[in-house]
Amino acid sequence: MAAARAKSGKSGTGKLIIGFLLGLLVLPLTALAWFQFGHPPVAVADAPFPFEARIVQVPLYARIDRERPKSPPFGIDEDVFESGARIFRAQCAACHGVPGQDSDFARHMYPRAPQLWAKHRHGNVVGVSNDSPGETYWKVANGIRLSGMPSYNHVLTDTQMWQVSLLLANANQELPDPVMKILKQPLP
Numbered sequence: 001m002a003a004a005r006a007k008s009g010k011s012g013t014g015k016l017i018i019g020f021l022l023g024l025l026v027l028p029l030t031a032l033a034w035f036q037f038g039h040p041p042v043a044v045a046d047a048p049f050p051f052e053a054r055i056v057q058v059p060l061y062a063r064i065d066r067e068r069p070k071s072p073p074f075g076i077d078e079d080v081f082e083s084g085a086r087i088f089r090a091q092c093a094a095c096h097g098v099p100g101q102d103s104d105f106a107r108h109m110y111p112r113a114p115q116l117w118a119k120h121r122h123g124n125v126v127g128v129s130n131d132s133p134g135e136t137y138w139k140v141a142n143g144i145r146l147s148g149m150p151s152y153n154h155v156l157t158d159t160q161m162w163q164v165s166l167l168l169a170n171a172n173q174e175l176p177d178p179v180m181k182i183l184k185q186p187l188p
């Protein structure tokens with residue numbers, strides 16, 4: 001039988017290679033058609049794309065670890081927190097809420113904007129208080145693709161981005177009364 005296959009020039013290996021090559025061609029064409037005809041989840045109400053969070057998070061955190069500043073260019077005091085609170089109210093509260101009040105429309109974003117003044121289910125972490133100020137600064141400065149988080153690099157100064165980042169890094173601490181007064185003003 002092997003001799004008959006060898007004579008005809010058709011072996012199982014040749015068919016396997018042709019099948020593999022066709023599979024390599026069909027897979028990208030199927031994916032292209034799926035995208036072209038509007039089947040991927042693109043509306044906020046759609047179920048998440050398979051592995052969507054992992055696809056974005058792995059390179060995001062690798063890049064943040066590589067590029068984030070290690071320390072702020074100035075220290076922390078009440079003035080830094082007050083300035084950070086004013087900036088947060090003006091630029092961030094619409095999506096991330098204020099202490100004791102969530103943002104109404106942030107609940108309908110995908111992915112949902114995290115409430116940065118809410119305590120996590122486990123531990124004493126509030127918002128992003130477990131992230132280094134440099135990581136938060138990187139996120140504020142650069143934004144995060146596919147999340148709704150804009151880049152503030154051309155909107156805020158470096159000082160303002162650090163003030164917000166330092167405020168959020170200390171969200172799990174008791175903040176001075178003037179800072180809380182600014183933050184707790186009701187959202188419009």
